Amino acid sequence: MAEYNRVSECVGLITLRNPPVNALSAAVRQGIVDTVQRALSDPNVKSVVICGQNGIFCGGADIKEFGSNMTGPPLIPMIHAIESANKPVVAAIEGSALGGGLELALGCHYRIAHSKARLGLPEVSLGLLPAAGGSQRLPRLIGVPAALNLITTGRHVTAAEALQLGIVDQVTDHNTVDAAVKFALSVAGRSLDPRRISTHPCPQQPDLDALFEEVMQKVRQSARGAIAPIACVQAVRAAATLPYAQGMERERELMATLFTSGQARALQYCFFAERAVGRWRMPSGARWDTSKPRPVHKAAVIGLGTMGRGITVALAQTGLSVIAVETQEKQLMEAKQAISGMLERGAKRRGVAPALDGVIYSQNIQAVADVDLVIEAVFEDIALKTKVFQQLSAVCKPGTLLCTNTSALDVDQLASETPNPELVVGMHFFAPAHVMKLLEVVYGPRSSPQAVATAMQLGKKMGKASVAVGNCRGFVGNRMLKPYIEEAFFLLEEGATPELVDQALEEFGFPMGVFRMSDLSGLDVGWRVRKGDGLVEPGTASGRSARIRQGRRYSPLGDLLCEEGRFGQKTGRGWYQYDKPGSRVARSDPWLHSFLGAYRAQHGLVARRIDHQEVLERCLYALINEGFHILDDGIAAGPEDIDVIYVSGYGWPRHRGGPMFYANMVGLAKVLERLEHYQQLHPEVPHLQPSSLLRRLVASGSPPIHKWGEAIKKLHSQL
Numbered sequence: 001m002a003e004y005n006r007v008s009e010c011v012g013l014i015t016l017r018n019p020p021v022n023a024l025s026a027a028v029r030q031g032i033v034d035t036v037q038r039a040l041s042d043p044n045v046k047s048v049v050i051c052g053q054n055g056i057f058c059g060g061a062d063i064k065e066f067g068s069n070m071t072g073p074p075l076i077p078m079i080h081a082i083e084s085a086n087k088p089v090v091a092a093i094e095g096s097a098l099g100g101g102l103e104l105a106l107g108c109h110y111r112i113a114h115s116k117a118r119l120g121l122p123e124v125s126l127g128l129l130p131a132a133g134g135s136q137r138l139p140r141l142i143g144v145p146a147a148l149n150l151i152t153t154g155r156h157v158t159a160a161e162a163l164q165l166g167i168v169d170q171v172t173d174h175n176t177v178d179a180a181v182k183f184a185l186s187v188a189g190r191s192l193d194p195r196r197i198s199t200h201p202c203p204q205q206p207d208l209d210a211l212f213e214e215v216m217q218k219v220r221q222s223a224r225g226a227i228a229p230i231a232c233v234q235a236v237r238a239a240a241t242l243p244y245a246q247g248m249e250r251e252r253e254l255m256a257t258l259f260t261s262g263q264a265r266a267l268q269y270c271f272f273a274e275r276a277v278g279r280w281r282m283p284s285g286a287r288w289d290t291s292k293p294r295p296v297h298k299a300a301v302i303g304l305g306t307m308g309r310g311i312t313v314a315l316a317q318t319g320l321s322v323i324a325v326e327t328q329e330k331q332l333m334e335a336k337q338a339i340s341g342m343l344e345r346g347a348k349r350r351g352v353a354p355a356l357d358g359v360i361y362s363q364n365i366q367a368v369a370d371v372d373l374v375i376e377a378v379f380e381d382i383a384l385k386t387k388v389f390q391q392l393s394a395v396c397k398p399g400t401l402l403c404t405n406t407s408a409l410d411v412d413q414l415a416s417e418t419p420n421p422e423l424v425v426g427m428h429f430f431a432p433a434h435v436m437k438l439l440e441v442v443y444g445p446r447s448s449p450q451a452v453a454t455a456m457q458l459g460k461k462m463g464k465a466s467v468a469v470g471n472c473r474g475f476v477g478n479r480m481l482k483p484y485i486e487e488a489f490f491l492l493e494e495g496a497t498p499e500l501v502d503q504a505l506e507e508f509g510f511p512m513g514v515f516r517m518s519d520l521s522g523l524d525v526g527w528r529v530r531k532g533d534g535l536v537e538p539g540t541a542s543g544r545s546a547r548i549r550q551g552r553r554y555s556p557l558g559d560l561l562c563e564e565g566r567f568g569q570k571t572g573r574g575w576y577q578y579d580k581p582g583s584r585v586a587r588s589d590p591w592l593h594s595f596l597g598a599y600r601a602q603h604g605l606v607a608r609r610i611d612h613q614e615v616l617e618r619c620l621y622a623l624i625n626e627g628f629h630i631l632d633d634g635i636a637a638g639p640e641d642i643d644v645i646y647v648s649g650y651g652w653p654r655h656r657g658g659p660m661f662y663a664n665m666v667g668l669a670k671v672l673e674r675l676e677h678y679q680q681l682h683p684e685v686p687h688l689q690p691s692s693l694l695r696r697l698v699a700s701g702s703p704p705i706h707k708w709g710e711a712i713k714k715l716h717s718q719l
């Protein structure tokens with residue numbers, strides 16, 4: 001797991017070998033301890049280089065080990081032994097040096113990086129802190145402000161930035177190991193005292209208290225309840241104010257709290273879930289590893305409204321040629337200007353040239369004749385989309401993949417209108433499409449595995465968390481959102497306010513509660529859908545019967561607000577009031593409170609006191625319950641798919657792992673018991689009726705989430 005060779009006669013070369021990322025497993029740590037010992041005791045060796053195989057230095061501690069009893073030599077003394085060595089040790093950094101990998105490099109006396117390498121201490125994103133001395137060494141090396149930034153955000157820096165910050169001593173465009181060996185030869189015999197970072201004091205920083213106060217305030221605000229970023233600030237504060245040994249003791253104490261926390265478990269679950277969704281599978285048995293994607297060099301976007309523009313930008317930024325089609329000249333010109341602006345701003349942020357030439361604009365759908373893939377993003381109207389699909393089928397070369405960016409329409413229906421339904425999939429982007437991480441790839445019964453593989457690969461290229469899901473009303477994300485929103489409406493009828501509901505959800509960790517979010521996305525969106533479903537009636541009727549529609553409880557509150565022209569932020573009024581249309585600062589609205597009072601009186605409803613716990617249980621458990629239905633229906637292949645969708649597209653707090661992980665943490669029996677409790681109180685609400693999968697999982701002993709897949713298979717086979 002760590003190989004030892006002597007090179008250039010007097011350099012001991014240690015190569016970490018643990019594919020794919022040379023994580024510091026017990027065996028690797030043992031290998032390092034043994035090989036360092038060997039190099040130091042070999043009188044022919046004057047200096048040492050540590051590198052990693054296959055172009056990657058080290059991806060950090062082995063995250064898989066965190067859930068088990070950790071064995072093997074601990075990291076801290078191992079790194080300390082390297083720093084204390086009496087021969088220079090040089091880290092040759094290619095690919096990545098992350099987490100424990102960078103901490104190992106910080107224990108070395110010198111660091112040489114390849115120009116394409118990335119370095120960082122991303123432990124915070126796993127609910128941890130750099131507890132192998134990283135929180136103590138990095139501030140000593142680069143100063144407190146820069147270290148705070150890196151450690152609390154977990155961001156990766158390029159080799160160039162690492163050089164500028166002083167994390168590395170040299171950057172090379174050539175063979176990194178050769179450069180490190182040459183460097184190691186050049187420093188053999190030099191005094192190592194100035195190179196032992198742990199012996200340095202932190203660089204002086206004026207007004208340390210004010211700095212930490214300011215950073216702590218910022219971190220608390222953005223952490224939304226996550227504890228690791230706060231512990232990271234506390235650890236760096238220890239580096240700035242205490243001698244190294246005491247700082248290390250503080251680092252250990254803080255890590256001990258984080259290491260066993262539910263948040264660390266949730267965040268580490270998210271790390272693996274995000275990778276697991278790439279290994280998609282369909283109910284037909286088609287899978288990621290047996291389905292070959294088609295190459296996509298040229299793509300087209302049809303319809304350049306908000307979504308189409310964002311999708312064009314996302315595609316162009318991956319380096320694809322894009323034909324952007326909008327039939328109306330004025331809209332086409334406006335779209336061109338908007339897309340160019342977005343490409344320019346994005347390129348400036350990333351320090352690259354904007355891909356303006358990558359987009360060709362056209363008013364004519366014939367222009368897409370030779371593309372490999374089309375994404376249709378016209379208005380959400382099945383007749384219009386059907387017409388576009390029929391045109392595309394006539395125009396495109398054989399084999400072109402036809403994708404629809406719909407959030408609500410039936411992908412199968414659209415597919416059935418084309419001569420090649422196997423080429424049709426949904427690509428459900430989220431607005432703004434060039435920014436939002438999530439992509440639902442929606443397959444129908446006739447979508448070919450190759451079409452799904454191609455859309456999933458394209459999503460990955462665009463940097464999206466791409467999740468393959470089956471076709472159903474609302475797919476996964478919006479289908480689960482429906483009961484969540486409905487419960488929030490019912491809570492208002494029963495006595496809650498938008499402020500109370502939103503506060504409970506925001507304290508839970510959502511960036512916005514359901515009503516603030518609804519004001520942002522526009523109340524008219526849901527109104528249009530409910531009208532289409534025949535649910536909206538004139539608002540004059542009163543009493544219980546007026547709130548039962550299509551055999552189930554229905555709250556017309558959202559419809560009534562729309563009838564008042566209150567569409568949310570865009571009209572300056574919604575569940576809240578805003579200074580002016582388009583303004584973002586939500587203020588409590590006395591009109592809304594009297595409206596709710598009058599509504600309750602009209603319907604004979606008596607307001608009662610509702611607490612945060614009830615808000616969370618009713619909104620979140622209703623959403624989770626729908627997640628179990630989705631798993632039972634085979635629409636999502638596993639709980640990870642649902643959790644990635646919610647964390648990357650719906651603002652579910654990452655440190656709570658996603659709705660299904662959260663249910664697992666709360667305990668399936670408890671979720672079931674609370675749903676049964678609320679269902680008894682509200683029998684006319686079907687979404688509170690516990691899903692049969694949830695019941696069956698509880699009856700089979702509530703297996704842990706990583707065993708649900710097996711349990712679901714077993715439970716299905718028993719049916």
Ligand SMILES: CCCCCCC/C=C/C(=O)SCCNC(=O)CCNC(=O)[C@H](O)C(C)(C)COP(=O)(O)OP(=O)(O)OC[C@H]1O[C@@H](n2cnc3c(N)ncnc32)[C@H](O)[C@@H]1OP(=O)(O)O
Binds near residue numbers: 061063123126
């Ligand atoms: C009381 C105990 C004290 C312990 C002190 C501990 C202090 C140190 C803590 C840490 O170091 S925590 C780990 C910090 N490191 C990271 O967060 C890096 C995580 N990895 C990545 O960001 C990326 O994987 C990468 C290294 C940039 C490579 O990206 P790439 O896109 O090329 O590949 P991936 O698909 O992401 O990964 C491939 C494969 O490798 C698995 N993997 C990656 N990193 C680790 C790791 N650190 N440990 C275990 N496994 C890792 C990843 O899961 C993929 O495998 P599959 O899931 O596809 O099977």
